[in-house]
Amino acid sequence: MTSSPPESPIPGTTLARYGGDLLAQTRQWTGLHDEELRRRAVQAAGEKDVDALVALTTAYLAHHGASGVLTSSRTVDAYALGAQQFVTYAAAQAVNLLRPGRHDAQNYVGHMLAAGRKPAGVQLKVAAAACLYRALRWAGATEADPFRDVKVPRDLTPGIVKRPPYSEDEIADVLEKADIQAKFLLFLTAHAGLRISEALALEWADLDEAGRRIHVRSGKGRKGRVVSMSTSLARATRHYRGLYGPGGPEHGGGRRTTGRDAVFRYASVMTARYHIEKAFKAAGVSFRGFHPGRKYAGTRLLQQVRDFGRVAAHLGHASVDTTRRGYAQLAADDLKDALSGW
Structure with a gap:
């Protein structure tokens, strides 16, 4: 029998892959009282702590996402990677995560399109970044909702x-x-x-x-x-x-x-x-x-x-x-x- 390759983490992030018990992974956030939850989220956003912000996004998905703790592993991985990529971009562009500028979110869309990413892929990354902000609002760290009115061009070429x-x-x-x-x-x-x-x-x-x-x-x-x-x-x-x-x-x-x-x-x-x-x-x-x-x-x-x-x-x-x-x-x-x- 051919041996299988070792499992690998999500490319480009140090966060461990979803392991089947989504609820257990979220307790570092959901076990906190409100003030401590807000303090840690503010600190993570201020320091642009990728691992902490991805974990916060995952915790939000598990508790307030459409599927809650039944969210599929592929969805968790996709949102984790998308949140990680947005935070990395924000760090490189000196974006203030808690008080983003009026054009910061649309600039992120333009950055991805200019780099050659297809509109469908950009839409997925925008969804992940928007989820990060829902998580920050849930934690009480900010009221910002920069991706609410963001426009992503439609890809008119059929998928097939x-x-x-x-x-x-x-x-x-x-x-x-x-x-x-x-x-x-x-x-x-x-x-x-x-x-x-x-x-x-x-x-x-x-x-x-x-x-x-x-x-x-x-x-x-x-x-x-x-x-x-x-x-x-x-x-x-x-x-x-x-x-x-x-x-x-x-x-x-x-x-x-x-x-x-x-x-x-x-x-x-x-x-x-x-x-x-x-x-x-x-x-x-x-x-x-x-x-x-x-x-x-x-x-x-x-x-x-x-x-x-x-x-x-x-x-x-x-x-x-x-x-x-x-x-x-x-x-x-x-x-x-x-x-x-x-």
Whole structure:
């Protein structure tokens, strides 16, 4: 069995990665009485203490974020990194965090755009910086809300154009080179259309190859759904279960020490990426992330069913517009047959 790479911290920050117990990480702030909470937040902002301000933002997310202590690890990591980057920028530009100038927030947006960051990425960083300020207001350190009226240009290029799906040939080439676990993971993303976090969270009881169904217990926004399997995926699931399922010869390789019967040995997205990238490299295919696999599933299904609503349900999208903009596209000549008799 190929050894997995060590887990790494968030690039560019010394803050330890989210470890599963979000509540425990927040007690250094929530255990303080109001005056001490305010004093420490003021001190951290005055000194532009990156670690302290990121921890404060995380504490706010755990107690007042939309999902509270159920906030996903990826969201926690993204906000932590975004807060860290804004504080670093503020230190370099001598921005007073507690009393920011009228143009400081918009200048931060301009700085990121000028550096070549895409509008969608800038929007995410603005969201993280705005969350930092919500945390500072929660702590009583300031009343400032500099990102309230900030404008970020819209990116008019559809997501599926910026980051297109993998092609049929690319998927086939990678499947030919992938090991058993990487192959099964690719099937789950490219046929079932699962998010990588959904795939890695699967337990054996969630897979029903006989009924050709997958039970996603906690999708985006903690929403569960049932996903249909393709014939190929059902066949791959039977083969995979025979090797790695309970009682299989490789069962220990598919089990993590998390107290649950996990389908994959991969403990994180980073580890899964490490293994799947090897398969893409061996196949001579450029790895563009896991989402192009979901887009392959969406586009192929749309070409068959011609129904954005059904495709959105398969992918777990709350809005059909999300599917239409970024995850599924019809061929340019899709109306050719319909127009042939005009």
